[in-house]
Amino acid sequence: xxxxxxxxxxxxxxxxxxxxxxxxxxxxxxxxxxxxxxxxxxxxxxxxxxxxxxxxxxxxxxxxxxxxxxxxxxxxxxxxxxxxxxxxxxxxxxxxxxxxxxxxxxxxxxxxxxxxxxxxxxxxxxxxxxxxxxxxxxxxxxxxxxxxxxxxxxxxxx
Numbered sequence: 706x707x708x709x710x711x712x713x714x715x716x717x718x719x720x721x722x723x724x725x726x727x728x729x730x731x732x733x734x735x736x737x738x739x740x741x742x743x744x745x746x747x748x749x750x751x752x753x754x755x756x757x758x759x760x761x762x763x764x765x766x767x768x769x770x771x772x773x774x775x776x777x778x779x780x781x782x783x784x785x786x787x788x789x790x791x792x793x794x795x796x797x798x799x800x801x802x803x804x805x806x807x808x809x810x811x812x813x814x815x816x817x818x819x820x821x822x823x824x825x826x827x828x829x830x831x832x833x834x835x836x837x838x839x840x841x842x843x844x845x846x847x848x849x850x851x852x853x854x855x856x857x858x859x860x861x862x863x
Contacts, residue, residue, distance in 0.1 A: 710793040743858075744774065745846055752841035753780045754803060759834070761850045762861040763816070767827035769863045770850060771818035772834075775810045789835040790821050796835075797821055812861050820863060828852035 740746050744760035755777040759818055763770035778784050783804050790835040803809045814816035826832045831847035853862030 725804075731816075736814050743849065743851060745848060747836050747844055747846045749836065749838075749841040749844040752836075752838050752844075753784045754778055754786050754838040756786070756836060758847075759846070759848050761821070761824065761826075761832060761848055762812075762853055762858050762863070763824065763826065763828050763850050763851060764863050765828070767825060767830075767850065768823045769820065770800070770824045770826070770832075771812065771863050772848075773812035773818045773861055774819055775808055776803050777808050778805060781805050784838050787837045788819075788856060789824075790824055790832060792833055795823070797823060818861055824850070826850045 710713070740758065742758045747756040747759060748754075757775040757777060759772070759774035761770040761772055772788070772790075773794065776786055777842035783802060786801045786803060788799045790799070801809060801811070801819065812815055824832055828850050829852075830850050832850050833845055833847045835843050835845050837843040851858055853859040
């Protein structure tokens, strides 16, 4: 009788441990970094600026696009974000000046988006963009290119 009781307890403990032990080895979804919007966030170690929700709203042909993002400067000095859209000899260079302790929201009611002519990237694709600010290294990010078919992006199309 005792051996049946001990065997039942052992089987019950094994089942309980086997069904609940999965959480011990699987990653927690809440610790995985992701961009919860249409755009992507970009930051480089040591960079004074952070780029949040970066995306490009292009015309139907993908010829020209408006760069839309929030650029955050948490430092006590004004900073410049250097951008290079595309790669190689056809790359397009732009820059954005961000005042100290402020956020520049390109494409908001207060600030126009940054028009980039000649991107030659169809909506639905990604465009490699290189970001650099301060003394930090240049960071590459693949920025999504969207069109103005969504109602909240319609006013941002070039």
